[in-house]
Amino acid sequence: MDYATAQYLINAIAIFTYLLAVYHILQFLKVPLPTRYTIVNRIKKQNLKIQSNLVTQDLEMQFAAAGYPLQMNAKRFQLYRFSIGYGLLIIAVYLYFRESETSIVLRIIWILIPILIMFQLLNPKRKFMRNVLDSFREHTEYLKNQELFMLLSMMLDEQRASQAKSIDVISSLNELRQYTPRIAGSITKGVRKQAMGIDTVMQTIGEDVGTDEAIEVCKIIASLETTQSDSIYDQLSSREEMFVATLRANRVKRRTKTTNRVNILVWLPLPIYGLNVFFIIGRMLTDMAGNLTKLS
Amino acid sequence: MINLMIYLSAAVSLTYGVYLMFQKKLRSLNEQIAVEKRVRRIVELRKVELLGSIPKNSLISRILKDLDYMLETIHPKYDKQSTLQNFLLFQVITFLILTLFVKLVSGSFSFGLMVGVLFLFWNFARHRINLRRIRLDRGYKLAKLTGVLAAQYNGHQTTDPREAIRRAMEDETVKEFHTHLSEIYRVETNYENAAELKEAFDRFQYSIKTSFAKELASTLYKGLTKKTNIGSTLARIDTKIQQNMKDILKEEEDKIGVRNLSRLHIIAFPSILLGMFLFLRISQYGIIHYQFNTAQGQVGFTISVLSIIGAWILSTWYSKQPNDY
Numbered sequence: 001m002d003y004a005t006a007q008y009l010i011n012a013i014a015i016f017t018y019l020l021a022v023y024h025i026l027q028f029l030k031v032p033l034p035t036r037y038t039i040v041n042r043i044k045k046q047n048l049k050i051q052s053n054l055v056t057q058d059l060e061m062q063f064a065a066a067g068y069p070l071q072m073n074a075k076r077f078q079l080y081r082f083s084i085g086y087g088l089l090i091i092a093v094y095l096y097f098r099e100s101e102t103s104i105v106l107r108i109i110w111i112l113i114p115i116l117i118m119f120q121l122l123n124p125k126r127k128f129m130r131n132v133l134d135s136f137r138e139h140t141e142y143l144k145n146q147e148l149f150m151l152l153s154m155m156l157d158e159q160r161a162s163q164a165k166s167i168d169v170i171s172s173l174n175e176l177r178q179y180t181p182r183i184a185g186s187i188t189k190g191v192r193k194q195a196m197g198i199d200t201v202m203q204t205i206g207e208d209v210g211t212d213e214a215i216e217v218c219k220i221i222a223s224l225e226t227t228q229s230d231s232i233y234d235q236l237s238s239r240e241e242m243f244v245a246t247l248r249a250n251r252v253k254r255r256t257k258t259t260n261r262v263n264i265l266v267w268l269p270l271p272i273y274g275l276n277v278f279f280i281i282g283r284m285l286t287d288m289a290g291n292l293t294k295l296s
Numbered sequence: 297m298i299n300l301m302i303y304l305s306a307a308v309s310l311t312y313g314v315y316l317m318f319q320k321k322l323r324s325l326n327e328q329i330a331v332e333k334r335v336r337r338i339v340e341l342r343k344v345e346l347l348g349s350i351p352k353n354s355l356i357s358r359i360l361k362d363l364d365y366m367l368e369t370i371h372p373k374y375d376k377q378s379t380l381q382n383f384l385l386f387q388v389i390t391f392l393i394l395t396l397f398v399k400l401v402s403g404s405f406s407f408g409l410m411v412g413v414l415f416l417f418w419n420f421a422r423h424r425i426n427l428r429r430i431r432l433d434r435g436y437k438l439a440k441l442t443g444v445l446a447a448q449y450n451g452h453q454t455t456d457p458r459e460a461i462r463r464a465m466e467d468e469t470v471k472e473f474h475t476h477l478s479e480i481y482r483v484e485t486n487y488e489n490a491a492e493l494k495e496a497f498d499r500f501q502y503s504i505k506t507s508f509a510k511e512l513a514s515t516l517y518k519g520l521t522k523k524t525n526i527g528s529t530l531a532r533i534d535t536k537i538q539q540n541m542k543d544i545l546k547e548e549e550d551k552i553g554v555r556n557l558s559r560l561h562i563i564a565f566p567s568i569l570l571g572m573f574l575f576l577r578i579s580q581y582g583i584i585h586y587q588f589n590t591a592q593g594q595v596g597f598t599i600s601v602l603s604i605i606g607a608w609i610l611s612t613w614y615s616k617q618p619n620d621y
Contacts, residue, residue: 142507142621143507146507146511150511150514150515150529153528153529153532154515154518154526154529156528157524157525157526157527157528157529158524158525160525160527160528161455161524161525175522176518179514179517179518180514233528244536244539244621247621248543248621250621251621252547255547255617258614259554259614262554262610262611262614263553263554263557265606265607265610266554266557266558266607266610266611267557268603268607269561269565269600269603269604269606269607270561270564272599272600272603273561273564273565273568273596273600273603273604275596276593276596276597276599276600277568277569277572279592279593279596280572280583280586280587280592280593280596281572281576283586283590283592283593284576284578284579284581284583284586285578287579287580287581288578288579291579291580
């Protein structure tokens with residue numbers, strides 16, 4: 001098999017992959033409809049199908065748990081992902097046929113890069129995006145926990161100021177909601193159930209915030225109506241100490257990780273300017289060899 | 297070339313002279329615009345309050361807000377009305393002048409554009425590094441402020457934190473926070489809606505950007521708007537921040553190697569070039585010719601310099617950690 005045949009074969013494979021992609025997109029868009037539907041109805045139905053396939057409930061939940069980083073929800077993320085990916089793919093295929101003098105390996109790599117970006121790097125089921133979303137989720141959870149501890153502390157302050165043995169938890173929750181923007185939605189959700197008693201309300205809030213600390217702290221807040229202030233203060237401080245200890249361990253872990261990565265990146269200039277010097281010397285030696293052949 | 301320089305300096309000095317001539321008028325115009333903006337914002341806030349419409353935050357307005365807060369933190373003579381405008385004007389004009397100048401000198405437009413973009417990027421990176429340095433510094437000094445505030449607040453019998461803020465303003469040990477505290481105090485005495493106070497606290501928070509600062513800001517905000525007791529919350533924040541600082545100081549060991557390595561590159565790369573210049577004479581041209589007059593050498597030089605600068609920036613960015621979890 002000579003070079004030309006191999007090239008034809010690879011071209012054929014490329015065209016076939018492209019057609020396969022087009023076929024998959026068409027399959028994806030296809031909606032069975034009765035004949036008397038108008039074209040507007042067809043477009044609407046197709047949009048609904050695309051949305052239900054791409055913007056799943058799980059993905060939306062993941063983005064909500066991550067606190068919508070960079071103002072991204074699932075719909076926007078998928079839109080950016082596929083528009084960037086397919087745009088790059090179209091450019092790559094165009095270049096593949098236009099620049100037919102360039103090496104075939106380079107051209108195939110051009111086509112492979114957008115596919116890798118679309119289905120490997122930006123795929124929310126794969127490792128990279130999962131790690132990114134997880135790190136955002138951890139940060140959001142930490143902020144929520146912090147706000148919850150602050151809420152509890154403010155309530156204890158009010159109790160201490162009013163010199164009463166117990167306070168009305170629900171009314172103070174309603175008042176303090178504006179100072180804790182991240183868990184305000186959960187609080188509203190819980191307070192709606194106030195006819196069912198304080199325990200249900202706090203349980204709903206804890207489950208909606210979703211962290212382990214939140215559930216425990218919500219239990220403490222629920223017992224605020226009946227018990228004395230001092231014992232609750234002890235509970236709060238012991239609870240918070242445990243929380244801070246886990247945070248500290250996380251910080252140490254994160255710091256060692258970043259230090260290792262930065263270490264590699266800071267070593268990187270050494271090979272780069274080493275190569276630079278190496279190439280220059282090579283250039284000088286070739287010039288010298290040329291001069292020597294001229295002399296002889 | 298010399299003609300070009302003369303034209304350039306004449307243009308710059310003429311523009312600056314015109315600016316100086318109209319400076320006072322410009323300032324008064326700015327103030328008028330600011331008053332109009334304030335009126336419009338109050339109208340919009342009323343709309344939000346009465347009609348329940350959601351205020352829109354576009355991307356550009358968010359970026360401008362961020363730049364404004366950044367300039368307030370790093371600029372020594374910050375002025376609310378004119379600093380942001382002057383900053384943006386300066387960036388755009390220098391970008392245009394640089395691009396055109398390099399285009400005239402070297403003859404290639406894309407190279408001029410690249411130099412202009414690099415200049416903008418360099419300026420941005422410089423300001424961000426400065427901001428990060430200031431934030432780290434203020435994050436560690438926040439421990440003193442919380443101590444002062446908690447002591448002053450719990451020492452008096454009033455539930456209003458205003459008195460505590462006023463006393464903290466007078467304190468010499470926390471004079472870094474004086475501008476922000478006085479801004480908060482001034483707004484608190486004569487604000488019409490709570491959003492203005494919220495903005496003052498946002499500015500305070502932005503200049504530190506740690507979770508403790510956020511907690512302190514929302515606690516003080518609650519105390520100022522509701523006039524209820526916040527004493528033990530302040531004390532709790534203070535103990536937490538002191539404890540965290542102790543922990544960080546314990547952990548902070550031997551992270552200095554990365555910085556030394558990045559400094560090594562700055563010495564090593566020129567010294568290798570110098571050594572080759574002095575001792576390597578095997579061709580009729582010197583090393584300088586191959587490094588700067590061939591395309592390969594130019595690209596290699598640019599990439600090495602950029603990577604060395606990048607390594608230096610990275611090492612300064614990560615060698616110290618913020619006072620946070």
